[in-house]
Amino acid sequence: MELRRTAVVKLAVPEDRSDDLKRTMNTFRDAAQRFVDRGWDGDDDDYVITSRSHLQPLVYDEIRADTDLHSDLCVGAVNHAADALSTCVEKMKDGERTSKPVFTSNTTVYNTNAISYFDGYCSLAAYGGRVHAEYVYPEDSIQAEYMDGDEWEKKGAKLRYDHPEDTYYLHVTVVQERDDPQGEAENRTVLGVDTNVDGYLAVTSTGAFIGNTDWLNHERREYERRRAHLQQRGTRSAHLTIQSIGDRFARWSEDFLHRASKRLVREAVAHGCTTIVFEDLAGIRDRISDASKFQQWAFRELRRQTNYKARAEGITVETVNPAYTSQRCSHSACGFTHGDNRNGDAFCCQKCGKELHADYNAARNIAYKYLQNRRKSGSGGATHHLALKSGTLSGNGDYSPSTV
Ligand SMILES: [Zn+2]
Incomplete structure (x- = not known):
């Protein structure tokens, strides 16, 4: 590899x-x-x-x-x-x-x-x-x-x-x-990814906003509407049409997720990342209790495709429990965590006053949480960094700016 x-x-x-x-x-x-x-x-x-x-x-x-x-x-x-x-x-x-x-x-x-x-x-x-x-x-x-x-x-x-x-x-x-891309001996840089059922499908800790979920949902609703309409007719030809529009929608949505996963992996490669971190699926179910079966499938599929493409680049895909990642302030060493920090798309820290896009803030926290977990488990002795828009933050809070 x-x-x-x-x-x-x-x-x-x-x-x-x-x-x-x-x-x-x-x-x-x-x-x-x-x-x-x-x-x-x-x-x-x-x-x-x-x-x-x-x-x-x-x-x-x-x-x-x-x-x-x-x-x-x-x-x-x-x-x-x-x-x-x-x-x-x-x-x-x-x-x-x-x-x-x-x-x-x-x-x-x-x-x-x-x-x-x-x-x-x-x-x-x-x-x-x-x-x-x-x-x-x-x-x-x-x-x-x-x-x-x-x-x-x-x-x-x-x-x-x-x-x-x-x-x-x-x-x-x-x-x-390399025979073993998971070798722990080297410096590792982590890309955090926040996923959503509306707005942007995926937002990274490097500030990339990927995939328009509203469009995905819109196409899904259109497909459902046409299918319901055809089902009422109940004829054989209506049945065949249902199958064909179903196939077409399945191909379209897979292609949509294929492009999003490609952009995610490209973002990781561009920032020299060795690991991509998502929130775990159980976390998504808890956080977005009204996520439909389709949306849950979309998250799983996005992860599966990202995993597949990331492996080809020697990048691993991991998950963390997303608890508090949307409430914590990711700015510098602040870390203040409170429900009032987030208001829709806007994140404004009630302690240090930092304003960030809420999904971008969450993505940084997802990467941060992964780094904390690694530190606590004392794994490998490798140095881990979190990839940010303008540099990297190591697990112990040392910031190094980049010119990328
Ligand atoms: Zn703060």
């Missing part, structure tokens, strides 16, 4: 080359945007273009001629654009509001042709020729574990520029073949 992680490495860029990297980054962003603009305009049948091989020939030569951007970076820009367009189309299919992607971040995507890794430094394609930048990290750090030696194979990377710090960070994808 292949394990996949992201190593975030600070770079020391020679002062006289920093502007070359910046210019490359700006040109890369503009190129990716031109690919997105073209893809968004659509093909002959008016579909948004999400295929890299379809998108590349449409503007590649033009961009190369206009900008002289390194050919491998131009290919990276196509891939970056195609990924953004695919995410958009998936959201459309989920009935979510979406608009044309606009690239604003300071990011350059380096495929394995545009970057080379050496002992202690890397070489990056850029205007003015390759830039050599040294890695900056302590010897016993997680970055050293990923980057030094041959234990992890280094794939492509994203170069990000942190403006306030005036610093470049390299986000390197590293992979390793």
Whole structure:
């Protein structure tokens, strides 16, 4: 099985080359945007273009001629654009509001042709020729574990520029073949997931809002209404129609959950998570006493599909009892727990005043609870972290910001 992680490495860029990297980054962003603009305009049948091989020939030569951007970076820009367009189309299919992607971040995507890794430094394609930048990290750090030696194979990377710090960070994808992905010896990062019968189907501790449950429920009601109507007719042809609309609805809802589970696992991979934590099903039944049989099936199915896809990435899926996860304040070390903290979608801590989306707060608490349980049981001696939108929080409350 292949394990996949992201190593975030600070770079020391020679002062006289920093502007070359910046210019490359700006040109890369503009190129990716031109690919997105073209893809968004659509093909002959008016579909948004999400295929890299379809998108590349449409503007590649033009961009190369206009900008002289390194050919491998131009290919990276196509891939970056195609990924953004695919995410958009998936959201459309989920009935979510979406608009044309606009690239604003300071990011350059380096495929394995545009970057080379050496002992202690890397070489990056850029205007003015390759830039050599040294890695900056302590010897016993997680970055050293990923980057030094041959234990992890280094794939492509994203170069990000942190403006306030005036610093470049390299986000390197590293992979390793592993027999036992559940090995406890390594650093583990946990993604908490809150699931709901209305609003968003799943909300993560990293702040991803996934799947429009209202749409799922609406389609279910429409299906029930048509079925009831046909049953009243009681004819043989009505019976056959019931079967066929039943099959169609089953396929549609499975596809809906398939896309949601895919996005969940992708969120976990993007944040280097090793574990995805849901609330247990008994907890859902207690918390949402009016959840229908269908909704309970949807939760089970979401978990089953997530489990299946997560395993392929070397990520495990766990559950916790969700008691108090919607009432506890997840902000920093506050932890104040009270029923009055939550009011519908809004969470406002009555002690520290922190305001958060209620589901996002719950997702963070679900991950936190899992970490607490692990700590209490003293399992493995591994270091566990909870993945947040802007960094990770360890089981003992140490916060480390990330640039992801
Ligand atoms: Zn609080």
